[in-house]
Each structure stands twice: as structure tokens, then as C-alpha cells.
Amino acid sequence: MEKTKRPLVLASVMLAMFVSAVEATIVSTAMPSIAAELGGFSQYSWVFSAYLLMSTITVLLYGKLSDIFGRKRIFTIGMLLFLLGSLLCGLSTSMDELIIYRFVQGLGAGAVMPIATTIVGDIYTREERAKIQGYLSSVWGISAVTGPAIGGVLVVTIGWEYVFWVNLPLGILSLLGVLLFLKEPVNHKTPVIDYKGAVLLMVALSSLLYLLVEGGVSFSWLSMQSLILFLSSSLLIVFFVLVERKAVDPIMPFEIWRNKTILYANLVSLATGVILIGISSYLPTYVTGVMEQPAAIAGFTLTAMSIGWPLAAFFSGRLLLKIGYFKTSLAGGVSLVLGTLLFVTMQPSFGPLWAAMSSFAIGIGMGLTSTAFIVSIQAAVSYEQRGAATASNMFMRNLGSTIGVALLGSILNSSLLRYFAENGQNYTLSSINDLLSKNTRVEMPIEVLRFLQQALAESLQIVYLVTAFFAVLSLVLILGLRGQKGVKGHVK
Template identity: 60%
Template sequence: MMELDKSMTSEKRKTKRPLVLAAVMLAMFMGAIEATIVSTAMPSIVADLGGFSLYSWVFSAYLLMNTVTVLIYGKLSDIFGRKLIITIGISLFLIGSILCGFADTMVQLIVYRFIQGLGAGAVMPVATTIVGDIYTKEERAKIQGYLSSVWGISAIFGPAIGGLLVQYVSWRYVFWMNIPLGVLSILGIWFFLHEEIDKKKPVIDYKGSFLFALSIFALMFLLIEGGVGIKWISVTSFTLILFASICFWLFIRHERNIKEPLMPFDIWRIRSIFIANSVSFTTGVMLIGISSFLPTFVQAVMGQNATVAGFTLTAMSIGWPIASTISGRLIISIGYRKTSMIGGILLMIGGILFIMMKPSYGPIWAGISSFFFGAGMGLTSTAFIVSIQETVEWQQRGIATAANMFMRNFGNTVGAALLGGILNSRLQSYLNEKGASVDTSLSISSVNELLSSEGKSHLSLEVQQILQEGLTVSLNTVYFVVFLFAIISFVFLLFMPKKEG
């Protein structure tokens, strides 16, 4: 059934859809490539600025602000229109990028990454929502596959571009290269996208936005610093949990009593949206588990170099857009439910392959496992976005799309804390049990030596074997938990409504 959305007929006459799509994909590419290209440049950045102890905060600052603001931007785009909000987001992202390139200390870089993340929170959800606005249901399924291909392209070219810039120019251009991309995207959106916004006084939920930001900021700060800068069992930890809980309770109470809430909880009562958001959270946990720890397994346990380790993740980024493209066709022929369930099965196959993975199997096995996982993500995520955008009206499409992306981002953060804690505790336990008789000084930090040929040369063969075995056992435990989340995801998918909206 083809449903024409509000203003779609008039917008089609004025909006140049291929050019808007190109501008949107450019904005998404700018945001998608940020993760891979900055990761590639980080060793050079640390060598220049120092502050290795703050290494993780360069990524955490960006992730934190991105996650905190994504829902707020989604709602604002429903009030003021997509064009204005995505322009503000891209502009903030570019300001942050320019400042990052001028950073003289690691602290400055982290502050500027906060600004970058503040803008990035608007880019992905609003860009995806624009596509939902200007294309019909049948067209969206196909176009979402194109959008997903942006991630695959960025994963392939990000490390290469970053490496070339660092080697032949400067790490600062890793940030400055965003400027032409962002400017072209803004121009394309302003010249070729035409919206019809209701001329009425906007009602902005300032209190709700403030309470939500406080609760998520406190919780994510704990998840990022928990077990590192903050002990899990401590007054600080309990205070942050209590503060986040109170703010979130006040947020929910407030949202239920106002006319224009930041988060309309009634959309969560729609079963397809509730399940899509729940599975996005579980797959977010899985995604961070694979992308964070697979390179370590390939390098430290299999003994391969960083390039080969990167290839195993690239396999996931190739499987994702291929499956997204196929998903667009499957949605039309067999529906959202069956399409997402096929994706759920592929996620479980990928999880099983990761559990079975042994050092002797080599990087090809790791790459195949990664590919299956990426294919599962491509099928489910595309089906979810198209389903959600078809279910709600224009006035709620921005916040509904943003809510789904928020749940995946939140899953990433929870997964990083949960799986990182599992890895560290399992590894420490193994070293205490098996390593004491070989070298009493062995600790989790000793694994750093396995990641470089120079470090390995300082270790005896016996110590190397203990560390590799410990890391293998620990990572297998992580992958087992990832597989459990794949099962949970599939169980959720079984409850997707059989009747298509």
C-alpha cells in the first residue's frame, strides 16, 4: 500500500530529490567516516599532543554528546523542519572540526570533540528522516539501502584517507577535511530541499530536554568511566546512578503531563516500534562488542598486523550495505517481519562463528564471521527504519527515527562498559590462576606487549603463550555474551506484528 505523506505531493514538484539525496549522503558520510579516520590518526595525535591517559575520552566525548542530543534534535526537526535543524547540526560539527585541527593539548581536543558531537547528534537522524519525508514507502526501502552503503564506503576509505593525511600532511587535516563536505551538504539541502512547515507558534519542551540531557549525561558518564576512573562500587558510582534515576523519573513524569512532549511515549505503545527500538539496543551492544574487540583478537592472538585486523572489520562494513540493499527489496516482497527475522538469524550465525573462532582458524574465519554479522545488521536496521517511518505521521517521524538511533547508541555505550568489564575480569582471573607460576608481574596491561612486534620481543615464549591463551578465553567469553544478545534479539523479533502497517 502506497501512502502519500503530508505535503509529499507538493514537495515532489519542488524538491530535486536526487540532489537532496546526494547532499544527505554527503552529510552522513562526513559523520560515518569520523570514527574510522580519527582512530587511524590517534597514534600520531598522542605523539604530538601527549596525554595518553585521556586517549579514550577523545572518542567518549564525541559519543556522549551525540547520544545525549540525538532525541532533542529529532523533536526539534519535527517542530522547525528538517532543513534548519540539520544545518545547525552540520554547522556545529564543522566548528568543532575546525577547532579540533587547531588543538594544542589533549584537553583542548576533548573539549572540541564535545562540540563536534553536539552537532553530530543532528546529522544522522535528521538526514535519515529527510529521506523518509521525500520518498514513498516503496521508494524508502530501496533508498535506505543506499544510505547504509555510506557506512561501508566510509569503513573502507576512512583508514586509507586517514593514513595518507597523517603520513604526508598532518593529523590536523583529518578534521579539516570535513569542511568542504559539510559546506557542500548544506548548500545542497538549502537549494534543493523545499519543506512546507505549519505556520504556528512552536512549543518547545525545554524542561523535558534539560531533564533528559542530565539523566543521560550522568548515566553515560558512569558507563564510560566505570571501572576506569570511577570504581563501580563507590559513593560516586551510586550518586551518579541515583541522580540519573531521579532525573529520568522526573522526565517521564513531566512528559506525560504536557501537550508537546520531547518524547511522545505513545509511539512506544506501537508494538513494531517498541520491538524495533529494543532490538536496536541489543544489536548496539553486539556491534560494540565486535568492532571493539575483534581487532585485538586478530592482532594479539592470531599475530596479524593492524591492516589485516582492519580487513576483518571491513568485511562487516561490506556485508551491511549489501544486505541493506537486499533488505529494501525483501521488505516489498515479504514484509518487515520476515526480513528482520532473516537478519536475526544471520546475527545468530555470526555469533556462533565468533564463539567457534580459534587462533589457528586465521583472519579469514574472523572476516566471514564479521560479514555475517554485518549482513544481519543491514537487514534488521533497514527494516526497522522503513517500518518506523511508515508507522508514524510527519509530525512524529523525526523523533521516532531519532529514538531508534538513540537506542542503538545507548546499546553501544552499555555494551562497551559491560563487555569491557567481562573481558577484564575474565582475563585477570585467568592470569591469577595460570600466570602466577610463570611471572607474578603479569597483569591485564601486559597484553599491550602483544600488540607490537617490539613488545613481543621482550616477552618469553611461555609468557606470550599464557597471555594469548588468557586473551582467547576472555574474548570467547565476550563473544558468548554477544551470541546471547543475538538470541535475545531474535526472540524480540518473533513478536513483531505479522500484519504490515
Template identity: 60%
Template sequence: MSTVTLEREAIRKASSNKTKKPFVLAAIMLAMFMAAIEATIVSTAMPAIAADLGGFSLYSWVFSSYLLMNAVTVLIYGKLSDLFGRKPILSFGIIVFLIGSLLCGMAQSIEMLIVFRFIQGFGAGAVMPIASTIVGDMYTKEERAKIQGYLSSVWGISAVLGPAIGGLMVQYVSWRFVFWVNIPLGILAIIGLYLFLHENVEKKKHSIDYAGAGLLFLSVSTFMLVMVEGGVRWSWLSAPVLLLLSISLIAFYLFFLQEKRAKEPMMPFDIWQERSILIANTTSLTTGVMLIGISSFLPAFVQGVMERPPIVAGFTLTTMSIGWPIAAMIAGRLLLKIGFRKTSIIGGVALILGSIIFMSLSPEDGPVWAAFGSFMIGVGMGFSTTSFIVSIQSNVPWQKRGVATASNMFMRTLGSTIGAALLGGILNSRILQYLQSNGVEQEFSLDSTTLLLNEDQRNMLSDSMRVILQDGLTYALHSVYLVVAGFAVLSFILILLLPKESISKH
């Protein structure tokens, strides 16, 4: 290590000694909770929002707009935090998120809400990766493993509290407060960061890679747009899809060329040459597909086929969010004893076991067995994601830790977006195939399946009609879970390729 690098590390350690770690951790967990609860609380309130604002055809865009902006900005924020420090970039992200939240609660139409969700997502892209990166900065490798478990518990708590808070606000106050509840949390998080986090970022004139940021934004946003709308609004081989895909590929190629010549590249491609980072990020892509496959389609199976109420369907998903933080906390301790590769393998085995349960799930099994499958997926995610983040942060210096952490979260988001398109397409085509093979495509359409999700409408169906629709949904979901199982096996194989421990202590 050079003398200059040693001096920089000494400065950073001196500044970290002034930092009040417990208070900073509390501020980070508040910021993460604010972003994590957003997903579950808005999902719960959406039927009431749609009823009030109208525009049901744009329903999915309320989620897609947030996801799109989150995904396209996450890498850019990660790099900016490496250039200018974590505190100013995270604070900026929280402020933009809060402005978006305030505006969302004031929306007078579904179109306005979608635009304001873009703003919210633009801020949210900074929260998760930089919060995790600050933990990587403040704590040693040994401490980091345990703290990542605490951060994961935020997801579990938000998954349990989100639907409850959302339901209570919709019922007793107004759906608008679902967005406004974020504001005090965000303000407290910013105050905590400014009072207790002290960074010593090297003061020098930075060469910001504006061209790289712009090309990355263009490439990812056009690709995400295709993933969200392909097979829904546009057929896969239509002119808009092919045009957007072409733009995405050309922009990515130009981005790659730009990064090779940029003085301070937005995405230093050399981090991908580190085998552990390459495999961790690729595995995050495959587990992202699995994650969306379970969370999107399990409630439909529990409500439509098992004929259970929405609250029971919600319970089967909540167990995933309980398994995740429990496994993450155990993983934090195991990492220090058996290393990140063996800990990741435990996660890979749990993912396969969970996917086998879903692959063989039948209406007779009941929601408890479905919840157990969901729990096992959560355990697998807890073990693997904790191992990945700790191993990535241990293999890169401070100057690249922000973008390296962000790259892992970006890959998981990308996997979920691809998974939503891929698995949604499989589900729809299998339902249509089943209806055609039973000669009932004239009586039923794809939309007929939604009749199963409402108890009153389901009870109005004749027994034979209900059985055909339920059998069609079961057949289609089994195909989806077969693909999910394939991704579980692929994830396990990738984990086996992780190198044996040789972690440098950054």
C-alpha cells in the same frame, strides 16, 4: 483522517514536488558520509595524535566525549526537526559539527581536543537521524526501502575509505587534516539542502519543552558517564557511580512526568505503545551491544592471538561494513515482497550464525574465518536495521517521524555504550581470573596483554610467557563472544515478536 490533516498533507506534497529529490539525496549522503567517516578516520589517526599531544591516559575520552554528546542530543534534534522542519535543524547540526572539526584540528593538547570533540558530537547528533527522516519524508514506503539501502552503503564506503585516508594524511600531511577534511563535505551538504530541499512547515507558535530537553540531557549524560567510566576510573559500587546513577534515575522519572503534561513533549511516549516501534527499538539496544562487542575486541584477537599485523585486523572488521550495505540493499527489495518481519528474521538468523563463528573462533582458524564471522554480523545488521527504520517511519505521521527515527538510533547508541562497559568488564575480569588460576598474577597484570598487540614487544616475550598471555586473552574473548551470542539469541526472540504486517502508508 480529518480535513485539517488532509490539508496539511496536501501542502506537504506540494512542497515535496518542488524538492529535487536526487540532489537532496546526494546532499544527505554527503552529510552522512562526513559523520560516518569520522569514526574510522580518527581511530586510524589516534596513535599519531596521542604521540603528538601526549596525555595517553585520556586516550579513550577522545572517543567517549563524541559518543556522549551524540547520544544525549539525538532525541532532542529529532523532536526539534518535527517542530521546525528538517532543513534548519540539520543545517544547524552540520555547522556545529564543522566548527568542532575546525577546532579539533587546531588543538594543542589532548584536553583541548576532548573539549572540541564534545562540540563535534553536539553537532553530529543531528546528522544521522534527520538525514534518515528526510528520506522518510520525500519517498513513499516502496521507495523508502530501496533508498535506505543507499544510505547504508555510505557506512560501507566510509569504513573502507576512512582508514586509508586517515593513514595517508597522518603519513604525508598532518593528523590535523583528518578533522579538516570534513569541512568541504559539510559546506557542500548545506548548499545542497538549501538549494534543493523545500519544506512547508506549518507556521505556528510552538511550545518548546525546555524542561523535558534539560531533564533528558541530564538523565542520559549522567548514565553515559557511568557506562564510560564505571569499572575504569571508578569502581561500580563507588560513591561517584552511585551518585550519578541516582541523578540519572531521578532525572528520567521527572522527565517521564514532564512529558505526560507537556503540550508538545520532547519524547511522545505514545509512539512506544506501537508494538513494532517498541520491539524495533528494544532489538536495536541488544544489537548495539553485539556491534560494540565485535568491533572493539576482534582486532585484539587477530593481532594478539593470531599474531597478524594491524592491517589484517582492520580487514576482518571491514568485511562487516561490506556485509551491512549489501544486506541493506537486498533488504530494501525484500521488504516490499515479504514484509519487514520476515526480512528482520533473516537478519536475526545471520546475527546468530555470526556470533556462533566468534564463539568457536580459535587461533588456528585464521583471519579469513574471523572476517567471515564479521561479514555475517554485518549482514544481520543490514537486514534488521533497514527493516526497523522503514517500519518505524511507516507507522508514524510526519509530526512524529523525526523523534521516532531518532529514538531507534538512540537505542542502538545506548546499547553500544552499555555493551562497551559490560563486555570490557567481562574481558578484564576473565583475564585476571585466568592469570590467577595459572598462578602468574605476580608476573603479569591486565596491562601485560597489550604486549601481544605490538610485534616487537611480543617477540621479546619468552615462548611460555607468550602462550600464557595468548591463552588468557583467548579464554577471556570466548567469554565475551558467549555473551554476544546470548544477545544475538535475545535479538532473534524479540524479532519473532514483531507484529505481522499492518503498515499504514504515512
């Protein structure tokens, strides 16, 4: 059989990961402008939630399907759906349309990142993976320099639509590289697809997400509607676990979770997913609306995180071999706590440099932990389970982000409404839209501007307190890795 052209496949995989990384940074930077043009600040979090929900639900199914049908075929389906969603997002004329098209984009995104990462696990040896995964994470550095900067330029020149359309040529090029140069072993297994588990998971997460996004805003947390949604999602999750234990080939093979390295790595990824989405979703809003900085500066503050991530990931691969899995992960956990505490103490007068410094510390923590987890998980399983194992880690981080953006969005909206009520003002959430555009800010009476900025600043500080809690939780969970056999034990 013809051999895989590893350098060309690696380049294609890095390009696919670049598309995913750019999507995260560009959209976050452009969201204040999108919300200002399309309206609907109360639906702000749904733009992220829709994407994350679909990618979270499908990542496990894609991982399992790639183990059955091969990486190439499933990667192709995912990338095509992602590109279709990107095209449609740019054509949106309302916030409702954008949210619907983000569902389509997320449906494809569930395949792109985990299968790209799994392909690397397939074509490189255990000894090579630590270094290569570090290189892959450097993609975040490239996206850091180009993503937010290009996003800011596009928003103020030709329009926010192009933050979605920039994915199209890059995604097509990546897809062609994988199709042409990746050669896979023939799989003779009879396909057994766990459709029942996939449907249960989708409905359970959808119910939970709707509760977290709309709770405290559209209906009270203590209402009958909240109770029904909570009980429904809890019951469906129980059914999902029961179905998975009996399934012939489950999308979530629970036996891999018996490995404590995988268990703790995935639980930490759940917590870091909340942190990641909390910072990337709402930092541009703070910098634009409260600090009154343009989109390009808001992008710069996110760029700092995206620079810290690849720098740490680059050294993480080497640290794994020198000091081991636990100490590398622990250093990352400490950096996450430091970064979130810097955000908690941030004041509008501190300026964007403080925001960038805080963001950089988060990036360092994410780079150290994420690289360590992926390399160790892939070393702990066979080829037949590598797709599902890698997907399980991506699933937990995506699940954390899905829950995080919904939970934090609900906290932000309810905090704003409470602030308005406590100060005897009848403003609505749509009033915040006026803070996100320079043109509308200059037309506002100064006392109204300062009131709304104070409301947004204090509400976002509560959001940052929640991310700090999850950072501390992730550090405690990392302590559970003490004594576990990590990469150092595998490759030496």
C-alpha cells in the same frame, strides 16, 4: 514555492551519511595507533563513549527541533558542530583532549544521521522509501571500501590526525547541497522546546555511563559510589518519564511507542547498538594486538561488516515488499546470532579471515534489520511526527552503543586486571599499549608478549560472549513483531 531537487538532495544526504559511516570505521581502525601514541589504554572506551553519549542525548532533541524549525536549519547546526569537533580531534595532543573534542563532535553527530534519514522520508513516497533506504544503506559499502583502507594508509603515512580531518571537505559539500536544493514547507507552529526533559536525560545518561565505564576499574561495583550513581540515574530516568508525559511537546513522545512495530523495532535497535559498538570498537584491537596484523588488515576485518551491511540493505528493501517486515527482520536477527557466535569461537590462530567472515555476518544482520525498521517506522507516522519517530529509533541504537561501549569497556578492563591478578602478575592496563604497535612488540621479551596477548584474547572473548547474549535477545524481541502490520501492509 520552488520544488526540491530530489536527486541533488539525495546525493547530499548520502554524502552526510557517508561522513558518519566513515567516522565509525576510520576511528575504530586508527584507535590502536592513537592509543599507542597518546597513551591511556584505560581511557580507550571513553573515546567512543564521549562521542556516543553526546549524540545519544541530542538525537531526540534534534529530531523534535527538526519537526518544529525544519530539517534544513537543524541539519546545518549539527553538521557545523560535527565539523568543528572533527577539526579539533585532529589537533589533540593527549587522550584527555581527544575525549573532550569527541564530546563536541558527538554534539553535532546527533543531528547528522537521523535528520538525513528523515529528509529522505519527507521527499519520497511510501512506495519509494523501501528502495531509497536500501540505496542509502549502500553508503556503508562505499565507506567500507574507502574508510578503513584510507584510515590504515593515513595512519602509517601522514598520521592519524587525518582520519578526523577527512570529514571536513565532505561535510562542507554535503551541507551546501542540502542548503541549496532542499525546499521545505513553511512551519507556522509556535515553538515549544522541552528543555527540562533534555537536561534530565543528559544527567541520567551521564551518570549511568560513568558507572558503566569506571565500575570495576576506578571503584568497586559494590562500593557506595556505584550505588549512588545507579540510584541517581534510575531516579532521574523516572523523573524524565514523568516530565515527558506532562510536557506540551516532549522530546520523547511516548504515544508513538504504543505502536508495537515502533516499540519492538526500537527495543531491537537498543540490542543491536550494543553488538555494533562491541565489534567495531574492539575488533581492530584483537587483530592488531593479538594477531599482530597491521592497521590496514585490521581495517579489512571491519570492512567486511561494512560490505555486508549495504548488500543486505539493498536486498532488504525488496524483501520488505515481497516477504514482509517480520520475515525480513527475522533473517537479520538470525545472521546477528551467527556472527556473534563466530566471534565467540574465534582463536588467534584462525587469522584475520575468520574475523572478517564473522564481521560480514554481523553486517548482513544489521543491514536487514536497520533498513526494515526505518522504513516501517516512517510509514507508521505523519510528517509532523516523522522527525521524532526516526530520531527515537536512532536514539535507541545510539543508547545501545553508548551503554555497550561503556559496559564492554568496563568488562574488558576488569577482565584484564583479574587475569593479571590470577596469574600473579602486576601488569597495568597501560601494558596493553605495547601490544598495539609493532615497534614496541618486537622489543618485548617473548614470554611477556605471549602473556599479554593471551590476557587480551581471553578478555575480549568475554566481551564477545556479551555481544552474543544481546544478539539472542534481539532475535527474541524480533519474534514479538510476528503479526504486526509492516511495510508490506502499508505499500500494497
